[in-house]
Amino acid sequence: MTAGQLADLLDGRVADPDWLAGAVDRVARDPDALAALFPAAGRRCGRGPLSGTAPRSETGGTDPAGWTVDDAARVLLLTALPLSGAALAEQVEAVYRYGSADEKRAVLRALPLLDIGAGGVEILHDAIRTNDTRLVAAAVGPYARHLDAAMWRQAVLKCVFMDIPLTAVDGLDRRADGELGRMLGDLADERRAAGRTMPADADILLALIGDLPPEG
């Protein structure tokens, strides 16, 4: 997913396309303009589904299926910033810090598209500490490759705990290991002892990785 592809997907779906084009121009010239333009994207562009192909919960990462129009508009605004590296990370962090939940979700979705390397990883840590399913789900997308193994496993386990579908987790097939299997197994034991069940997708994952050797 690139900014160009996002712009194509937004074509014809934005309530006020002139506003968005003007906002992208302004941010490209004056990064400080972002503070007022970023929150306004919902009411100027609309909040409907972007593609209508899949509900948000069934997709993760930067797959636009399940995104909303304001998500994509905000990601475009972030990619228009004429900054990179630490300066860009600082600006993105400020937008996230003062963002509403919708704005925070858009920042999380934008991270893999921004030239900041691992500079946004603290933002992921913050999102994973919240109890907001929208933010936790957005935090386990492709940018989560920057999380270390322990934090990544905790994030996946938290998805299970919060009933966030595991399709939100990017790279689950590559990264799921024996230690995650052990953690899921323990959770399943705890649930069974309490007479509760696991989400179906977590049971499937446990069946796939439960027998892998745990981390040495």
Added chain:
Amino acid sequence: MRIFDPHIHMTSRTTDDYERMAAAGVRALVEPAFWLGQPRTNAGAFTDYFDSLIGWEPFRAAQFGIRHHCTIGLNPKEANDPRCREVLGLLPRYLAKDGVVAVGELGYDSMTPEEDEVFAAQLALAVEHELPALVHTPHRDKHRGTLRTLDVVKESGIDAGMVVVDHLNEVTVGSVAGSGCWMGFSIYPGTKMSPDRMAAVLREYGPERMLVNSAADWGRSDPLLTLATGQAMLAAGFGDDDVDRVLWRNPVEFYAQSGRLDLSATDGQPAAFAGNSIARGGN
């Protein structure tokens, strides 16, 4: 009965309240930024609180199918603490947010010069951001405080129709009725209005520009007193349409002036968690 509570502090309420409110017909509400009982001592405590009003609390409300909006402002009591004054400079960032439908709560507590200054500065912010203003009237010296409030509103140049003067009663309603401002009433045990007295005020002044709220917060209060007021209105001979106007259409009309009121059905995501506790937060 569909209910829009235009003033309630959900931060201080439990999920039991959300559940009962939804069952009683509350579909939307506005949570004004105010003091929390325990005084705050720095600007960061305010920004964390504001973040909650535009982040966590709307998420919590959505679990129960209730639309949550808020107002943002520096309240008069804490405006007197110089350590909190820095908050004024942080307000524009929050006044740009989607869920923020007014500046507030503003107004007077002890009617100090500091309160004068902060009140006027925030009315100017409301004009600049094209937002309505929610103005609290003081608990002590209320009648004088209400008159002074109306003077300050007039001097600020804000359109009277963009202002609600809140916590009114039989003594203070008359002066606000003639000002063009909206009239807010908190149905709150002990210190403010009761459902039957509210019905009597509506009988005398009519339903125009009238807002009824529970103002439920961390004190002994009841989020269902909006419903009780609707029932008291029916018992007093008002029709269903009058009740709907006071408890739904009036607050919608007032806050829609922000251009940011979003009353569309809550999105599918929270509904997917119905039946679970609060989306089973990770605790």
